[in-house]
Amino acid sequence: MRMSAEHQRYSIENQAAAIEAYAMRHAMHITRTYMDEGRSGLDAIGRAQFRKLVADVVAGDVDFGAILVLDVSRWGRFQNSDESAYYEYLCTRAGVPVIYCAEGFDNDGSPFSVLLKNLRRAMDGEYSRVLSAKVSIGQMRLARLGYFQGGTPGYGLRRRLVGPEGEDRGLLMRGERKRLQSDRVVLVPGPDAEVSVLRRIFMEYVNGRSHLEIAKGLDADAIPSESGRSWTRGMIRGIVSNERYLGTLSYNRRSAKLKRPQVLNGHSDWVVTKGRFAPLIEPGLFVRAQGALARRAGxxxxxxxxxxxxxxxxxxxxxxxxxxxxxxxxxxxxxxxxxxxxxxxxxxAGLSLDRDYGYIEGIRQHRALARQLAIDLSQCLQSMGMHVSASGSTSLQVAGLRVRMSALRCNVDARGQQRWRLGPGATRDVDLSVYARIASNSPAPFDFIVLPAESFSKLPASCARSAGRKFDEFQVQQMEQVALRIVALGSWGRANVLSPVKSR
Missing domain, CATH: 1.10.10 (Arc Repressor Mutant, subunit A)
Known part of the structure; x- marks a missing residue:
C-alpha cells in the first residue's frame, strides 16, 4: 500500500479495507503488509517497503503466493511506464503475480488486460505531469501576488501567516508550517535588533571589510546568526547579495519537477515582486554593496x-x-x-613547492578510473536488461538502489604490508558502495568489494590483499559478478502481500 496524501480515497485505512474485502471474496489470507505512508509514486527511491517487497520476492524469501494492490496507481505513477512493468515482471517471474483489486480488468496476461494496464500506467504518469504543471502555475500565481512560497526567510525577516481575507494569524516560528490550505505566508521585517545588524553588515562591507572579517566581528560581539551557529563567509555573502532586503521577492529562479535534477531557469521565467514591505536596507547602500561584490569577484x-x-x-x-x-x-x-x-x-606563479605533490596526479587517475568503472558497470547491468540512470560521475541508480563506485589506492603501512582503506565518504547518501581495489603495480582492479551501507560500520576500516573472512561475503572478482550482486541485492517496495487459502 502507498499513500502520498493526495486524496482521502487512497488513505492507508481505505486501501486496507478494500484489499481485505477482495481477499475474503477470493478465499485469500493476508500474511504480510508492506506500506509506504506519505511517499510519492514517481519512482522507487525512498519507498523502503516497496523496495523490500520486490527484494523479498526476487530472493524467494516469502510465504505468500500473490501480491494484492488496490489499483495500478498504488503500484506507482512512474514517469516511464516500462519501469512499473519491470518491477511487476520481476515478481511475476519469481512466481508471485500482482493482482489489482479495484481495477476493471483481471491481470491475467490476456491481450485485453495488458492493453488496459499499460493504458492505466500511461494515464497515471500523465496525471502526475499534469498535476505538477497545475501546482507550478498555482505557485507562480501566488508568488506574483507577493506571497512567500517556502524556504527560510533570511536573517532579519520573519514569516507572517495571513488568512484568505488578509487577516493576521500571527508569526510562524522556525520549523512551523501553515495548517490550512487557504492560508498564505508573507514576509515582514524582523526585530529591530536584527535589522540594525543587517545595516551594520552592509555598511562594513561597502567600507572595505571582507566577508570573513565581518563574520568574525559578529561572533566576537556574540551576535547569533539566523541558525544560531557561528557566522561564516557564505552567510555574509548571502546577506549582502539578497534583494529581499529591498522588499523584493524572487521565485522560480531554479526548479526541480517530477523527481528530476534541479535546473536553473532563465530570467524570463523568474517571478519578481517588488515593494511587498518597506526596505530594510536603503536602496543606495544596497547598490553600493553590489558594486563591491562585483569588484571583488573580478x-x-x-x-x-x-x-x-x-x-x-x-x-x-x-x-x-x-x-x-x-x-x-x-x-x-x-x-x-x-x-x-x-x-x-x-x-x-613560479613558486617552489614545499613537498612533492605528484600524488595528486595519482588521485586524479584513480578518480578517472572510478568514472570509467561506473560506465562499465552501467553497460554490464544494461546488458542484463536492467534500467540504469547516472546520478553523478561515479554514481548510478539501478533497481531502486543508489550505487557508488570508488577506486581504492594501495597504501603501505608501517610493517610494509599493502592495505586498502575503505573511505566512509563513499557510503554517504548511497545504498550500495562498490570498491575496486587497485594494486600498486597495475592500473586495473584485481577484485571488488560490494558493500551495503548498513554493513560498513561492522567492518574494519581497511583490509589487506587477502581481505579476510569478514569481507568474504562482499568480495567478488569480476565486473559481471558485481552486476549480479546488485541485481540480487536490488530492492523496491509497497503493497499488501497475500497467499491463497486452500479450499478444504
Missing part, C-alpha cells in the same frame, strides 16, 4: 597568481589553510577551478 588569472606570490612572500609557503585564514584572498576552490589545482597554480 580576479583575473594574473591577479590570482600575484596573490599567491604575496602569500608566499609573507609565509614562505602556500596552503589552502593560509588562503582560508586570509580574508583578502580567494579560496583554494577558485584556484582549482582556474588552474586545475593549487599546486599547479603555484608552479605557474
Amino acid at each position: 580576479w583575473s588569472d594574473a591577479m590570482l597568481l600575484q596573490a599567491l606570490r604575496d602569500v608566499f612572500a609573507r609565509h614562505g609557503r602556500v596552503s589552502a589553510a593560509l588562503l582560508r585564514s586570509d580574508s583578502e584572498m580567494p579560496c583554494a576552490r577558485t584556484y582549482l577551478d582556474r588552474f586545475g589545482s593549487l599546486p599547479e597554480a603555484c608552479l605557474q
